Amino acid sequence: MRSLRAIGKIPGEIASWLGERFELEDSVMAVLRHPVPRDLERPIGWWYVLGSATLGIFVMQVVTGVGLAMTYVPAPNSAYDSLQFISHDATLGGVVRGMHYFGAGAMVVLVLAHMTQVYLFGAFKFPREANWLTGSLLLLATLAMAFTGQLLRWDQDAFWSIVVAAEQAARAPLIGNWLASLVVAGSNVGGATLTRFYATHVFLIPAAIFGLIGMHLYLVVKRGISEPPVPGIPVDPPTYRARYAEMLHRGIPFWPDAAWRDAVIATAAVVVVVVLAAIFGAPQLGKPPDPTNVVADPRPDWYFLGYFAILALIPPATESIVIIGLPLFAFVFLFLVPLLWPDGERHWSRRPAAIAAVALPLIAYASLTVAGIASPWVPKLEGGALPAGVTQGLSDSARRGADLFLSKACFACHAIEGAGGRRGPDLSHVATHLNRDQITARIATGGGGMPAFAGSVTPSELDDLTTFLLTRK
Amino acid sequence: MTRRRFLSRLTVMLTAIIGALVGLPILGYLLAPLFRAPPDELVPVGAIADFPVGETKLVSVRDPSPLAWAGQTADTALWVRRREQSGPQMFQIFNVNCTHLGCPVNWQAGAKLFLCPCHGGVYYSDGTVAGGPPPRPLFEREWQVSGDRLLVRQQPLPTVKQG
Numbered sequence: 001m002r003s004l005r006a007i008g009k010i011p012g013e014i015a016s017w018l019g020e021r022f023e024l025e026d027s028v029m030a031v032l033r034h035p036v037p038r039d040l041e042r043p044i045g046w047w048y049v050l051g052s053a054t055l056g057i058f059v060m061q062v063v064t065g066v067g068l069a070m071t072y073v074p075a076p077n078s079a080y081d082s083l084q085f086i087s088h089d090a091t092l093g094g095v096v097r098g099m100h101y102f103g104a105g106a107m108v109v110l111v112l113a114h115m116t117q118v119y120l121f122g123a124f125k126f127p128r129e130a131n132w133l134t135g136s137l138l139l140l141a142t143l144a145m146a147f148t149g150q151l152l153r154w155d156q157d158a159f160w161s162i163v164v165a166a167e168q169a170a171r172a173p174l175i176g177n178w179l180a181s182l183v184v185a186g187s188n189v190g191g192a193t194l195t196r197f198y199a200t201h202v203f204l205i206p207a208a209i210f211g212l213i214g215m216h217l218y219l220v221v222k223r224g225i226s227e228p229p230v231p232g233i234p235v236d237p238p239t240y241r242a243r244y245a246e247m248l249h250r251g252i253p254f255w256p257d258a259a260w261r262d263a264v265i266a267t268a269a270v271v272v273v274v275v276l277a278a279i280f281g282a283p284q285l286g287k288p289p290d291p292t293n294v295v296a297d298p299r300p301d302w303y304f305l306g307y308f309a310i311l312a313l314i315p316p317a318t319e320s321i322v323i324i325g326l327p328l329f330a331f332v333f334l335f336l337v338p339l340l341w342p343d344g345e346r347h348w349s350r351r352p353a354a355i356a357a358v359a360l361p362l363i364a365y366a367s368l369t370v371a372g373i374a375s376p377w378v379p380k381l382e383g384g385a386l387p388a389g390v391t392q393g394l395s396d397s398a399r400r401g402a403d404l405f406l407s408k409a410c411f412a413c414h415a416i417e418g419a420g421g422r423r424g425p426d427l428s429h430v431a432t433h434l435n436r437d438q439i440t441a442r443i444a445t446g447g448g449g450m451p452a453f454a455g456s457v458t459p460s461e462l463d464d465l466t467t468f469l470l471t472r473k
Numbered sequence: 474m475t476r477r478r479f480l481s482r483l484t485v486m487l488t489a490i491i492g493a494l495v496g497l498p499i500l501g502y503l504l505a506p507l508f509r510a511p512p513d514e515l516v517p518v519g520a521i522a523d524f525p526v527g528e529t530k531l532v533s534v535r536d537p538s539p540l541a542w543a544g545q546t547a548d549t550a551l552w553v554r555r556r557e558q559s560g561p562q563m564f565q566i567f568n569v570n571c572t573h574l575g576c577p578v579n580w581q582a583g584a585k586l587f588l589c590p591c592h593g594g595v596y597y598s599d600g601t602v603a604g605g606p607p608p609r610p611l612f613e614r615e616w617q618v619s620g621d622r623l624l625v626r627q628q629p630l631p632t633v634k635q636g
Contacts, residue, residue, distance in 0.1 A: 077544025159546070160576055163630065164591070167575035170632035177634055178507070187511040187629030190547060191540025292533035292550040294569050294577035297590040311574065312592040316606040319573075377593045381579055409584035413593070423593045451595050451603030456585035 032259070035251030037227040040258045044228045047121070048258070049265040050114035051220075055213070056266030057106045057273065061145075064100040065202065072152070074198035076191055079154040080288045087282040098277030104146050106273050108303045111142050116358055119337070122346025123226035126237045129338035131223060134216045136334045141209045148201040150301055154194060155286035160298035162189050162197075171320040189291070224248065225258075229346035237343055297378060305372030306365040312377045313368075379412040380421035387417045394471060401468025404461055408453065416472060424450060431473045439466045512536070512627035521621050524555040524564070529580050529598060531569075534625060551614065551625065552580055552587070554598060564623065567600050567611040568631050575630070578611065587611065608633055 019025065040048060071090060073082040086093040115135060118124055124132035147165075151158045162184060169179035185192040227247055252258065283301075287293065300308050314322050348355055384406075391402050405411055413424040430439065443462060446452035457465065516534045524530060532553050539547030554565040567587075569577040576591035586603060587596040595604040600611035612631040617624045 075542040075544070076546045077542050163570065163575040166630055167570075167573075167632055170634050177632065180630065180632055181507045184630060186506050186509065188536075188546075188549070189630065190536065191543030192506055193546070288545070290545050290548070292531070292545070292548045294531060294550055294579055295590075296577055298576065312606075316573075316608060319606065319608075378590060379588050379593050379595075381581075381588060381590055407583035409581040409586060409588065412581070412584075412588055446604065449604045451584075451586055451597065453584070455597070 029255075031221055032255035033253040034221050034224070035248040036225040036254045036258050037247050038250050038252050039228045040225065041252060042228075045258060045261055046265075047117055047228075048225065049262045050110055050117055052259075052262035053266045053269040054107065054110040054114055057103050057110060057269055058209070058213070060270055060273065061100060061103045061107060062206070064096050064103065065206075067096050068100060069202055074152070074195050076154070076194050076289070079152070079194060080285065083153065083285055087285065094281040095274075095277050097282035098280060099273055100149075101283050102273045102276040102280075104149055105301070105303060106269060107142050108146055110269065111139050115139060120348040120351075120354060120358060121226065122229050122235070122348075122351065122354075124338040125235045125344070125346060126240060126342045128219070128223045128226060129342060131216065131219045132338040133335060134212050134219065136331070138209065138212050138216060139334070140331065141205050141212065144205050145201065145209070146301070146303065148197050148205065150304075151197050152194075152201055153283075153285060154289055156289055156293065156296050157286045157298045159189065159289035159291065160296045161300065162193060164298060168323050171323050173324070225254070226346075229348075231345070231347040231350050233347075234345045235343045295381070299372075299375075302369070302373075306368035309368040309372035309375075312375070313371065376422035378421070379409075379423050381412060384411060384419055386411075387419055390417050390419075390472075394468065397464045398468040398471050400461075401464035401466070404457070404465050405468060408457060408461075408465070410465070413450075427469060427472055429472055431470045434469075436466055436470060439469050511629040514627055515617055515619075515624040516627055518551070518553060518566070518616070518623040518625050521618065521623050524553055524623070526555050526558055529554040529582070531580070534627070536627070549627075550577065552578070552611075553623070563618065564616050565600065566614040566616050566625050568614065568628070570612065570631055571607060572602075572609045572611060572631075572633055573605070573607045575632075 019029075022028075039045075068086065071082060071086050071093070073079055083097075086097055088094065090096075118132065118135070151162055151165075166180040166183040166189075169183050170176040172179050181187060184190070185196040224244060227244070299305065310322060310326070311319070345351055386402055386405065391399065394402060405414075405416075410427075411420045413421040414427045415422055416426070416428050434442070440462060442450070443457065443465060444452060444454040453462075514537065516537055518532050518534055530553050531550055533548045533550050536543070536547040536549070550569045552567040552569060554567070555563065556565060557563050567578075571578050571589040571591065571594045573589065573592055573594045576589050578587040578589045578594070578596065580587055585598045587598075587600075589595070589605065589607070593605045594607040595602070596607065596611050597603045600613060602608075602610060612628075614628060615626040617626075
């Protein structure tokens, strides 16, 4: 019994020996126990956990990413097969890939949530501007990881996404073509493209992220965690540091008084991701990448759908400006935030413009995401049929017209009673507002985004089509 | 100059030299492929008899010297339109890439239109824009007839700028 108790003491003794030799007490432990404002003991402390949750998910991304890299083959002729193997044959492969996939979404969501909290609490103000700047770079790196990761999926969507990315890069002034060849690593998407995206995704950007997290955490400790904002107490740079130092005299140690909340939420985040991965597994791969298969509709993962929708909805003339200018503006603005507003009121209730600056882009992006999911601008190419109710009891001419409606691809852009594309107007009741001459003219000459069909439809076919459409009252 | 100042300058300089010695070769290695001359050679598309007059067909051509691991990415799809029996107007060969953002366009034989699945760009059979966001007609490729074979010139990924 006594010897068992002695054995039980061994781990503790090893720990204290290591702690003494490494002198952890005045380095790591001192950092962990750095004082934070006493207010964080109150429930408002729950708002201060999002950064740690992001860090927790990031560590999970590193671990699952290393695991995937042990099996993934970053060569164009093998990548797809190795992913199929990971997803379906490797033990727990689907779960690990699923964790990496849902973890990517969690990273994007948590980084943005963390930034929103910091912004609304005015925590980016003096003297924590550099915290915000390194954080903005981390957002950029996170988005770059999300994008390059989707391309490593190397299915039909990924292949065409690279083409689209190169075409977008080519819109940049002066260096556009050079950027495009940088994206595809040469003059075309080919053998060199995937290995570069792979090295970028697993070495380059992660190295940058590690460095930036180091700086970010250094600054968090050096500058101290911001006190919860109080309406009517603005940041006054000349006096702030003394006031904050005074506050820390009555502070609490971060470890464990505040850290436990971080641990709770980080655990919750990881649990959510692992449960999602266990239930849904890895995301489905599309068709294998085949440049000669032109049936493709590349769509990004859900968090990029809003940006995807912008490109379809803006007027073509403004496109180059939006493709290059909008992201550039967003990031320049992000970097300028702490430099333009380093002092003044911190509390969101005294900063209505800040609330608008969060709410408006959020609402706009959510609406764009909804539009991106529905994608009404995408023509319906895969064929289909008109509902039986539409074709019942038609005259011979109208019946031929209904067939032409499909074979002449009217169906690709126009819906009738719920069937068909939604790029053009719904024609379910077209005869209530257009007469025979107007319909004929519209089909023959097009206009307003519609092609002219005069060259591809004979006069009698045009007659049949119009007869059919006139039944749509 | 004090001894200390000299030594600190020396150290910084040596570090910069290490940086250059490591950095220059790796930069050259990484950037060289970007400046390699774009492909410029004629590759076979098929027998002329395979292309009936008035039809538009999808063909695939293969990069004549791909990287060994390129797999299917060494293939490129093209739309070949046979306009006439013979002569300089005989063929029109289009890149499949929509001039909007590069997605592959689909030929709808019934409607005689190319439709793009991404943002709904539409082109007539001669490649001119019929509707949607594309800023210019489909990119065309230079072609040649050699005996009974049709040849096409290889090209880098076309962008609105290069076109």
